[in-house]
Amino acid sequence: MLTSVFELRKRLIEGFGRNEYILIPLFKFLLAFSLIVMINNHIGFNLELTNILLDIIIALVCSLVPVNFIAGILIMLVLAHLYTLSLETMFVGAVLFLLMFLLYFRFSPKDTAMVLLLPLAFGCHLEYAVPVVAGLLFAPGAAVGIGFGVIVLKYLSYIEQNAIALSNSEISPATIDNFRILIDELLRNRSAWILAGAFAAAVVVVYFIRRLEVAHSWTIAIIAGTVVEVFIVLFGDMQFDTNIDLGATAFSILLSVAVELLVEFFCFMVDYTRIENVQFEDDDYYYYVKAVPKVTVSDSVRTVKTINTSEMAAVDTTDRTEN
Numbered sequence: 001m002l003t004s005v006f007e008l009r010k011r012l013i014e015g016f017g018r019n020e021y022i023l024i025p026l027f028k029f030l031l032a033f034s035l036i037v038m039i040n041n042h043i044g045f046n047l048e049l050t051n052i053l054l055d056i057i058i059a060l061v062c063s064l065v066p067v068n069f070i071a072g073i074l075i076m077l078v079l080a081h082l083y084t085l086s087l088e089t090m091f092v093g094a095v096l097f098l099l100m101f102l103l104y105f106r107f108s109p110k111d112t113a114m115v116l117l118l119p120l121a122f123g124c125h126l127e128y129a130v131p132v133v134a135g136l137l138f139a140p141g142a143a144v145g146i147g148f149g150v151i152v153l154k155y156l157s158y159i160e161q162n163a164i165a166l167s168n169s170e171i172s173p174a175t176i177d178n179f180r181i182l183i184d185e186l187l188r189n190r191s192a193w194i195l196a197g198a199f200a201a202a203v204v205v206v207y208f209i210r211r212l213e214v215a216h217s218w219t220i221a222i223i224a225g226t227v228v229e230v231f232i233v234l235f236g237d238m239q240f241d242t243n244i245d246l247g248a249t250a251f252s253i254l255l256s257v258a259v260e261l262l263v264e265f266f267c268f269m270v271d272y273t274r275i276e277n278v279q280f281e282d283d284d285y286y287y288y289v290k291a292v293p294k295v296t297v298s299d300s301v302r303t304v305k306t307i308n309t310s311e312m313a314a315v316d317t318t319d320r321t322e323n
Contacts, residue, residue: 006269006295009265009266009269010296012266013266025063025064026063028062028063028064028065028067028070029059029060029062029063031062031070031113031116031117031120032058032059032062032063032070032073032074033055033056033059034120035074035116035119035120036055036058036059036074036077037055038119038120038123039074039077039078039081040055042156042157042160043078043081043082043085043156043159043160043163044081045081045082045084045085045163046080046081046083046084049077049080049081058073058077061073067112067113067116068112070112070116071112071115071116074116075097078093078097078156079093079094079097082159085159085163085166085167086166086167086175086178087175088166088175088178088179088182089159089166089178089182091179092155092179092182092183092186093152093155093156096148096151096152096155097152099148100144100145100148100149100152103144103148110138111134111138111139111141111142111145112145114130114133114134114137114138114142114145114146115145115146115148115149117130118130118146118149118150118153119149119153122153124255125248125251125252125255126252126255126256126259127199127252127256128226128229128252128253128256129255129256129257129259129260130146130199131143131146131198131199131200131202131203131206131225131229132202132203132206132221132222132225132226132229132256132260133259133260133263134146134203134206135202135203135204135205135206135207135210135221135225136206136207136210136218136221136222136260136263136264136267136268137263137267138207139207140203140204140207140208142203143199143200143201143203143204144200146196146199146200146203147196147197147199147200148196150192150195150196150199151186151192151193151196154189154191154192154195155182155185155186155192158182158185158189166178166181166182190236190240190242191236191240191242191243191244194232194233194236194237194240194242195233197232197236198228198229198232198233198236199229201228201229201232202225202226202228202229203225205221205224205225205228206221206222206224206225207221209221209224209225210268213290215272216272218264218268219264222257222260222261222264225260226253226256226257226260229253230249230253233249269294269295270292270293270294270295271292271293271294271295272292274292274293275290275291275292276290276291276292276293277289277290277291278290278291
């Protein structure tokens with residue numbers, strides 16, 4: 001049974017490698033289209049931008065460009081919707097995105113996919129998986145982007161819930177009041193800051209543990225990252241009374257752990273029973289290397305035996321003659 005599972009894993013990885021030129025653009029298209037639909041459903045204030053044909057065209061463009069450009073296109077789309085609502089919501093959003101760009105995209109451009117997956121993860125109750133997977137696959141710099149991603153999502157959620165009060169088509173005394181309200185909401189939204197801190201801490205913890213030279217370091221990192229998330233979220237709830245839904249949180253964590261173990265299965269499966277310690281040298285150094293082989297399975301060899309009916313008939317006739 002276990003061998004069959006590893007054979008399936010091998011076939012899936014090899015199949016992805018053979019069809020990478022099709023699957024990656026398809027993944028980009030589905031990711032961009034899903035995010036565009038989500039943006040339109042939650043903050044679709046500009047009706048002209050919610051046209052389904054336009055959404056498909058934008059998603060097709062996104063399928064042909066690097067992931068960083070997809071993030072830029074989606075940011076411009078969000079800002080266009082916010083500008084339709086009011087100038088102040090657009091301005092505060094632009095400042096948040098600018099800070100994210102300066103602190104994250106500028107130094108960790110390879111981790112952008114995890115930030116783009118964060119809104120979808122929240123929609124699927126898999127938000128706790130994103131920081132752990134980011135720590136497994138990327139550098140600690142991913143903590144900044146994921147933390148900012150949480151703040152931006154909470155900001156957009158607040159705008160969605162208070163769109164009528166924040167709507168303002170022209171500059172007026174109400175504009176200053178809206179600026180103050182938005183900034184106060186950002187600074188006083190303790191649940192957002194606690195969740196952002198929990199996710200950022202989980203990324204760092206998972207990254208450093210999975211790099212340790214111990215057996216099953218990736219599994220230990222997954223457990224440690226999940227514990228860090230739960231501890232910070234629960235401690236923050238007790239300290240600041242953020243009123244988190246414990247049932248929904250537990251459900252999200254269980255789903256997230258399943259996804260994290262699936263990522264480990266496809267990316268980090270090694271055979272700790274065949275560890276090798278290798279020593280070699282050059283003119284300047286002696287090297288002591290601990291090698292842990294990846295789990296590999298050979299393709300099943302099936303032998304097909306062809307039975308010739310005419311030969312069987314001849315043999316049978318000979319046997320009867322001898323008798």
